[in-house]
Amino acid sequence: MRGKELLEKMEYAAPEYIETAERMTRVRGKAYRWIAAVACIALVALGLAGLRLYTAPSVVQPVRQSAFAADAPAGMRKTFNYNGWRYVFLENGSTYLLEPEQLGEQLGSLDSTANFAAGGTLIRVNGYDPLFRVAVEWEGDYYLGERVGAADGSEMDAAEYISAAGFEQNVEKIEICDHFGREAQDTLTGRRAKQLLALLTEAQPANLTNQEYERIARAQSEGRSYRLRLLLNDTTQTGMYVIPSMSIVMIGDNRYVLPEETAQELEAMFEGLTVQTQLPQR
């Protein structure tokens, strides 16, 4: 037998070992436990003294998903409201593995506005601003919610959203894909990615007429709509839609329009990309 075969035969490992390994926690020595105990006492003492401690954000590693909150999946979306904002459960309510050290303080619980996991506990995820994503613990499982708009239907400020999401710092690359995100037609990194994000922060809420909504639908069906897949450096991703020919940007549930000057720059970035001739069937 060669190593390659043995590597494949590792599949015979017992199910309980596999599940335990999936939830591998940090390996600590005995010395660490003492240090941790002393550190805990120190933290409590500091807390009692009224000192505010800063916790460095940790990287959210196990979270990896392919669907964006900006999507409108078939059927009812799973949503909840928090602090006046509407959030959508990522991947329509998939569970995620979140380690204790990735979770921050409890922010409350899901009220009756939630159409899924009502009664679940809202928890801050270290490394995420709650104005971008929060975790929900419900019946022992963790879910992630991503902000998509205001609970009362009013507009969300694009620049504020991009800032809260930390895209300037945490976007590794941006893939410009066809409307369904099946094929990346261009990939922006570094300066080009930052340039695109800077353009998007200029977007202003669009008060669209029925005719303009119809034009958007036509642009989508004619393949002039692109999905931006933002790959974050914590291995997660999110997305938004852009129709360069109409200067329209869609973030979460909101539609934005770019000022004329910015729109020209945006259109130039999308020049040369393939225009689909027909909307692909799902």
Next chain:
Amino acid sequence: MEDAQIVELYLKREESAVDHTAQKYGARLRLLAGGIVRDVHTAQECENDVYLEAWRSIPPHAPRDYLYAFLARITRHIALNRCRERARLKRSAHVAQLSREMEECIPAPDDAACRLDAQELARALNDFLATLSKEKRNLFLRRYWYLDSITEIAAHSGLSQGNVRVTLHRIRAAMREYLIKEGYEL
């Protein structure tokens, strides 16, 4: 939904079983596949193949108590097959490296087919894993079951990369010694 309920749906041949599986475990399976094939799109393809394979396999299997492990095993198998396809294109350096490492566990590696049948091999492997501490077992499985990189294991375990390498090296040597001592001939 509980695993046992999902498995019952499979047994009743209700297609909603696949939806419930995807909802509960889709992200984790995709993460597992992604860690092996190192490509988001291929991982998504693997995930879809997993659902098809699960549909074919349940019944006769009925993994009410170990559905995730059952699905994860299928995922690993499918993802490794994808890597094998890539190997023909000389693009599976990660798996090739892991194969070289695993060779250190084999008392006398040769090109002959495995002398143990699947059941014996499973027993040998799990008996050895049972001799390890939980921490070491997790490190070993993260490397050779989930095919994580040293960097990923170090990040998850809180150990330095050097420490992870040394520990894995010792576990491989221990596995070799164990197989020799117990008279297993691979």
